[in-house]
Amino acid sequence: MNYEDIIYEKKEGIGWITINRPETYNSIVGLTIKEMLHAVTDSAEDPEVGVIVFTGAGEKSFSSGGNLKALNARSSNDCRNHMRLFSHLAIAIRTCGKPVIAAVNGYAVGAGHELHVMCDLTIAADHAKFGQTGARISSVPVAGATQMMARLVGEKKAREILFMCRQYSAQEALAMGLINHVVPMSDLYPTVKQWCGEILExxxxxxxxxxxxxxxxxxxxxxxxxxxGFEMLSLHTGSEEFKEGTSAFIEKRKANFRPYRKK
Incomplete structure (x- = not known):
């Protein structure tokens, strides 16, 4: 497969999958998911690969999640198809039979945050930021966060993350049990390789x-x-309330959801 959105390499028993869209903070679109799915499947089926690693290009972002301009133009059917595709990636990660590590090199927010949640282990650079953006943009993180977050950080903290849409530092994420380890950016990939080496033994x-x-x-x-959750989100996608959330984010203004709080 000729990859456009990712870089996929197999080295010393490790399958490295790098989201290579730094101009959009490594946002995830349909093609990105298809390529990640192909790479995970290839690593799963290669007996010489023992560990899979996800990361992002550059030092700013692991993944900023969905592309907001694409989201803003999405219909219910577009959403349904996109979420079905994302579920295939989640299934591949969960059923590959090999440990999957997220090497978080910056922002892990929205769908990018859900991607790291789906991974077995997360090692983060000390400047990394974590969080969900769902309710802020009139969406819902139903591709892993609403299902898995409480298992990682507990019910109360999961509800805070999902309802408030705040961002958390790497140290805060470590303290709440959301990630496994924090290192300086210069040590991120050497540490990931060290952990992979231990696993490969x-x-x-x-x-x-x-x-x-x-x-x-x-x-x-x-x-x-x-x-x-996908079906509920698909029915909401394209509504006026949904468009207000995504449009406000694109226009860099605060969304006004008050008109949608009907008596």
Whole structure:
């Protein structure tokens, strides 16, 4: 496959997937998801790959999530198709049978935040920022955050993250259990390689069984919750309220949702 939105490399037992859209803070569009899905599948099926790593190009952003201009123009059917595609990537990550690490090199927000949540481990540079943007732009993070966040940080903190749409520093994310480790940016990729090296020394079948067993309980509810969430979000997409949220973000103004609080 000729990749346009990502860089995919296999080195020393590691499948490196880099979102290569730095001009848009590594935002994620349909092509990006298709290419990431292809790369994850290739790494899953390659017996010489034992660990998969996601990261972003540059030092500003792991991924800023969905492209707002594309979101603003999206219809219900566009949303339904896009979310179905994203679910295929989530399934590939969860069922690849190999540890997946997010190397967060900057902003991990919106769908980019959900991508790191879906990964098994997260190592972050000390300047990284984490958060969801859903309600701020009249959307909902139903591609992992509403399902998995509470398992990572607890119900109360998950609701704060989802309702308030704040951004959290790498140290705050570490303290709440959202990520595993924080290092200076200069040490990010050497540390990721070190962790990968430790994993590659372990029994691959034991790792596969451990990941499958850890996922089993949460996956019983994950997919049904995800697809029902996709359908609700698709029905909302394209509405006046939805367009107000995305338009305000594009126009760099505060969204006015008061007219939609009907008596």
């Amino acid at each position: 372990k029994s691959p079948e034991s790792l596969r069984m451990a990941k499958t067993s850890l996922n089993q309980e949460s996956d019983q509810n994950l997919w049904g919750n995800m697809f029902s």
